[in-house]
Amino acid sequence: MKLLKAGPSPFVRKVLVTLHETDQIGDVDMVDVTASPVAPDPALIAANPVGKIPALVRPDGPALYDSRVICRFLDHRAQSGLYPDSRIWDTLTLEATADGIMDAAVLIIYEERFRPREQVSMDWIEGQWGKVARALDALETRWLSHLAGPLDMGQIAVACALGYLDFRHDARKWRTGRDGLARWHEAFCTRPSMVATDPMA
Template sequence: MRLHWSPKSPYVRKVMVCAHELGLEGRLQRVRTVAVMLRPNPDLMRDNPLSKIPTLVLDDGGTLFDSAVICEYLDEMAGGSLFPRGGAARWQALRWQALGDGLLDLLILWRNERERAQPLAELIESLTVKARAALQQLDREAAAMDAAPFGIGHVAIGCALGYLDFRFGAMDWRGDAPRLAGWFATLSERPSFRATEATDG
């Protein structure tokens, strides 16, 4: 399987964390791929018309995207337990994944906006308020996340917090969310997270 990949992408990191947890990282041929919002990549678009990563090209030539779909595919392939099969545990895991992915979405939009020549102040303020609200919610749920079996929600939230450190280093989110900070410190010691830290390389 070929994975359109970048060491900077938090959504690619989600896939790679899952691959490590499931023992599938050796099955993925990583293809370094540039995906920039303002410059569609014609090579990538042959596999994904949205020109987004991660995109997984299967051995039979089929393709899967986005990270949520790819992660669930890998979990099923390996017979894993990152996605609970049913009941309250499944909905909680999917909810946490949605919260982590949603936080990532707004952080990426925030970063893109602040890089513009004339950032829209109202948008920056709105994104800041939403990000802090998400972090406060996660801080309230840190004990529940700690008690729950490791799953896709932990992966998504961990990758969002890792991106926050990578691209928003000046933001003192740990001071506002100390329980979440402690949870993340423990999560970051997992081999799958240590092996997939974002780099500018």
């Protein structure tokens, strides 16, 4: 299999962490592509018509894309239990919350990087950060008990989302007022899978 990836994408990192946690990292060749929202790599478009990373090219079927699809496939392939039946809806909702943080955080970067400076909308940027802040508050007030439980995909996704905030939006100081979430993230980041995929390493 081949994983099409680019830069420090938190969605790619989520897949990489999953590969490490399920002992499948050696089964996948890494292929770097260009993932610009205005000029995506032809190789990426061939795998994913939407032109987004990551995409997983399989020898025995069509390429898979969207990190949630890829991670669910990898979990099924390894029978690793990262989507446990006993708490599947909580796990999926937590993963979706984390992905929402990633989406908004990446869109802020795109707004600043790909629009002419005079066209950048600070109102739009703050609107995106509002999504991030509300999701972080929800993690702090509603999800700490789940995050403290057995490893699942919700936890992996949240850790990757928070890691991306550290990497791209450190000035926002997401930890302020969220001590429980900050402590959980610090501990989770000691996992070998997180150390191996740290974009700041």
